[in-house]
Amino acid sequence: MFSRDIQYDTSKQNRKEARLNVDLQCEILHGKYRVAGNILEIGVGGIKFESNTLFYADEKVILEFFLNKDVVQLAGTIQRVSGKHAVVQTDTSDEELNKKIQDFIYNYYNSKDLNARNNPKSGRMKTWD
Numbered sequence: 568m569f570s571r572d573i574q575y576d577t578s579k580q581n582r583k584e585a586r587l588n589v590d591l592q593c594e595i596l597h598g599k600y601r602v603a604g605n606i607l608e609i610g611v612g613g614i615k616f617e618s619n620t621l622f623y624a625d626e627k628v629i630l631e632f633f634l635n636k637d638v639v640q641l642a643g644t645i646q647r648v649s650g651k652h653a654v655v656q657t658d659t660s661d662e663e664l665n666k667k668i669q670d671f672i673y674n675y676y677n678s679k680d681l682n683a684r685n686n687p688k689s690g691r692m693k694t695w696d
Contacts, residue, residue, distance in 0.1 A: 586672070588608055591605065591634075593606050594632070595620070595629070596631065597622070602618055604618035611665050612657060612659055613655055614654075614655045616655065618651060627644055641655075641657050641658075642658050
């Protein structure tokens with residue numbers, strides 16, 4: 568049924584960068600509102616998050632969260648919504664921020680600490696005043 572000879576056509580893959588399943592608390596700036604959320608997947612080109620707040624496709628949002636103990640603000644546009652989950656395509660023009668995300672993913676996959684690999688959290692979100 569499965570064979571090592573199977574060829575995977577990467578030209579049909581939309582995603583060009585790696586992504587990582589995570590459990591990071593975040594805050595989502597949505598217009599004049601700030602709501603709580605949880606990031607489920609992170610990559611250079613986008614983020615999947617869940618929130619009890621209702622979002623719609625094409626809405627602009629800013630996600631704030633901790634990544635390697637640094638506060639990160641990532642702006643983007645919601646592409647898809649399914650129940651409490653939303654997928655955001657992020658602005659990839661900030662090279663420094665892209666590098667932080669790539670380093671976070673790289674360090675996870677190359678971590679010798681199995682405990683860190685099974686629980687990829689870089690810190691819990693603090694309360695924003």
